[in-house]
Amino acid sequence: MTNILITGGSGLIGRRLTEILLERGYLVSHLGRTKGNGSVKSFIWDIDKQLVESGSLEGIDVIVHLAGAGIADAPWTMKRKREILESRTNATRLLYKELKKDKRTIKAFIAASAIGYYGFGTQDEIFTEETKPGNDFLATVTQRWEEEVDTIESLGIRVVKIRTGIVLSERGGALEEIARPVKYYVGAPLGTGNQYVSWIHIDDLCGIYCKAIADLSMSGAYNGVSPTPITNREFTKAIASTLHRPLLLPHIPGFVLKLILGEMANLVLQGSKISADKISSAGYTFKYIDIRSALSDLLEKE
Numbered sequence: 001m002t003n004i005l006i007t008g009g010s011g012l013i014g015r016r017l018t019e020i021l022l023e024r025g026y027l028v029s030h031l032g033r034t035k036g037n038g039s040v041k042s043f044i045w046d047i048d049k050q051l052v053e054s055g056s057l058e059g060i061d062v063i064v065h066l067a068g069a070g071i072a073d074a075p076w077t078m079k080r081k082r083e084i085l086e087s088r089t090n091a092t093r094l095l096y097k098e099l100k101k102d103k104r105t106i107k108a109f110i111a112a113s114a115i116g117y118y119g120f121g122t123q124d125e126i127f128t129e130e131t132k133p134g135n136d137f138l139a140t141v142t143q144r145w146e147e148e149v150d151t152i153e154s155l156g157i158r159v160v161k162i163r164t165g166i167v168l169s170e171r172g173g174a175l176e177e178i179a180r181p182v183k184y185y186v187g188a189p190l191g192t193g194n195q196y197v198s199w200i201h202i203d204d205l206c207g208i209y210c211k212a213i214a215d216l217s218m219s220g221a222y223n224g225v226s227p228t229p230i231t232n233r234e235f236t237k238a239i240a241s242t243l244h245r246p247l248l249l250p251h252i253p254g255f256v257l258k259l260i261l262g263e264m265a266n267l268v269l270q271g272s273k274i275s276a277d278k279i280s281s282a283g284y285t286f287k288y289i290d291i292r293s294a295l296s297d298l299l300e301k302e
């Protein structure tokens, strides 16, 4: 039986991935900053002190590395920016150090990454895994994070990086934030509304993780996005239509969002059109290609 250890397994993606892996017959344990709720075996680590609870890597075949401070959970002060970066780089370095001492039974290391790697694009640009990285804050964080992840390959472990788009889930994350104003009749496209949203249904993302675990031919970076990016305006309209709400406001001006969110406003005012060709060619079949079917599945569950 394949034994999987998930770091940050208590988060949005980790919880759903755990359910799916258990359903598929995998053994799952978590590595986090605190003990879990008992649903699966859990171990703790102290990233600042570079300590991992003993036994956490014993018998593990694959590590799925999701841990990292939430990108949009708090204002981007200097301190928070450092936490966003170091929670990823230091955590990965800690795992590298542990595996360098003894790589044990571990054969694959599947790490989260983000489409933020590419920076933001114009309307016509399509970013593939070959595209050069961007140079804004998130692009820099993502490159530094991936560089740490790549060191694990030197230990003879298969490494896969999933450059994740905007994950749509009924249990929180971006969709909840975007759908809330629409639900209360104050939703509207953000800024020009023309910026691209490269989204993915959480079950497809977890499907890609499952494939990366099982498919020994996968290595390197793969974009984790649906094949159908849409504009922020189309996305907002699709949410409104799924929730049966009118869109009464024409749009929320960019400068208002910049006043409220500062630099973080770029997360919603700018976008990027990301290609899913590589993961599709690797043989992954998406369950949700059409935004309306994804939203119906997620928003009509409530």
Ligand SMILES: NC(=O)c1ccc[n+]([C@@H]2O[C@H](COP(=O)([O-])OP(=O)(O)OC[C@H]3O[C@@H](n4cnc5c(N)ncnc54)[C@H](OP(=O)(O)O)[C@@H]3O)[C@@H](O)[C@H]2O)c1
Pocket: 007, 008, 009, 010, 011, 012, 013, 014, 031, 032, 033, 034, 047, 066, 067, 068, 069, 070, 071, 083, 087, 091, 112, 113, 114, 115, 164, 165, 166, 167, 168, 173, 174
């Ligand atoms: N959701 C998305 O739309 C999206 C998009 C692109 C990339 N990603 C990436 O995918 C990964 C998982 O995403 P997610 O949505 O599941 O994130 P999440 O819900 O924020 O969960 C991340 C987990 O990381 C751990 N964590 C939080 N702060 C930490 C810190 N300061 N130091 C170390 N660990 C910390 C927590 O687990 P413990 O409390 O158990 O330690 C948390 O549950 C993240 O690295 C994220 O950047 C997500």
